[in-house]
Amino acid sequence: MRPTETPSLSPNPAPHHKVLVLLNANAGTVLDRGADKVAQLVEQHLGHGEHDVEVRMLRGKELLKAITSAGSGDHDIVVVGGGDGSVSLAVKTLAGSDKVLGILPLGTLNLLAHDLGIPTDLVAALAALSSAEEVEIDVGSLNGRAFHTISGIGFFSQMARAREAARHWKLWRFLIVAIAALYALRRSGRVSLDVTVDGKPHYFEALAALVTVNRFSGPGWRRARLDEDVMEVHIAEERGALAKLKAGADMVTDNWRDNPGIISLAGRTITIERRHRHRGWVSTDGELAREHMPLAYRILPRGLKVLKPHPPIGVGNPG
Template structure:
């Protein structure tokens, strides 16, 4: 069978490379897995169309996506629906899913890890049927992403700078909205500033990403309605990987979550894996355990064993 590598030339890291040269080198490396490898270079505008074409290619059984988190999320959704195996080549700014997989963030080192990676069935979530691998969010995070999209994010430095500027605006003017949330034990109503439903629980890391992708749960995060000072405090805790310790943040796990926003204003946005979409009045998030076949580096299994032993020691 064939490996088809799809490289998003608009991804942050690849902009400074000769994309064709890098793609040819990467395919030569991946062919060491014993499969033919072909590369397709695309722009962000043509990404979805190309992914869907490859999903319908009967000779391709593995799609290796090279790009940022948006590219990886789109490829994961296609693989989830088509049953193909996903490979991840981190070429973005944050590379959150790659971090969850314990992939090196250097492209060359990531290729080395993919050559010897094992296929493993990991979890993926959906929000009203739309697949995502990281999180669906409303409120603080969604407003941050929306504000950042209005600024210059053409380079890694500019994207980080734009994120900081947008964060300042969100801290000074935090959203407040009504939400009804049902995690399976009854519906609760609350005025909040943030709601996020993640694909597995986030780890205790400065960047919010799951350290395990096969626990078969959603992480449900909600904050009370916050004033600027409390948003600033929560931001500091998040920067040190201590968001669960914030007194205004509630965290739980669930297999399915129903969200309702009875008084949403027209034009209110949500974010799903970093992409801004219109917020629907009712949203159902569902975990699909083991539904995403993925190339997983050896380091992921080693990290899972370490976490298991730490949990066992903590409970002893």
């Protein structure tokens, strides 16, 4: 990831910023601490005296409306506090604009926040954002709409979500993910896919296809970099019942790249056609929707400005 010339929220140096903070009033952290206390913490950490910080506590449709409107507002930094649904909408709204997105991971699932190194604890997250730098990261586009991490059909996308949820369960993590894998595999049927990567066609009888923005090169299905200017499509081929179970086990144990039944191809444009289907269910950053076929993916290099915390002392910055 490449830092831009625009400084962070850090007070040294400190140009004047207008910061809009949109928080999900129904988030567990807000309910536990109290809305007034959370708003006070936000202003304390992000204000620095020289920034105008506006905090809004919103619910449901009002929160979604505010996120959508933030793309045309006069704030130059928009901080969204919620889960992947809120963050996904913010990415769609702010991608390609001059506005900078900050993330407070108040929801259960926080794919992008975790890859950016933002802590899940509210105070720690605010402290990290207060001195974060502005960087530009890649986003993907599915049928013309931006997304930040993963999109696909079949058990791959279900497993990615299960893995993320299980991070919070510690002792029972492996059991939860294993059950999720078996459930996802049981629901997964054989599909015929035409996959085109940078103009080169491929044909698969598959269980699933998953497209990622940049490569899952870090441990635990994580991206070591967010600015590779590439997408990757992972295809789980249909090779029988035993191979199906092996694929699920390898997804749990992080051995999936060594599984010969899981094919990974990298490119800047990816098209997935499900034969004899005009529409299909697709999970994109946790949001399930019926999409028109073919699924047209492309990378939008450095298409989103975000606040990224500085790595701890002694830890290199992979971006």
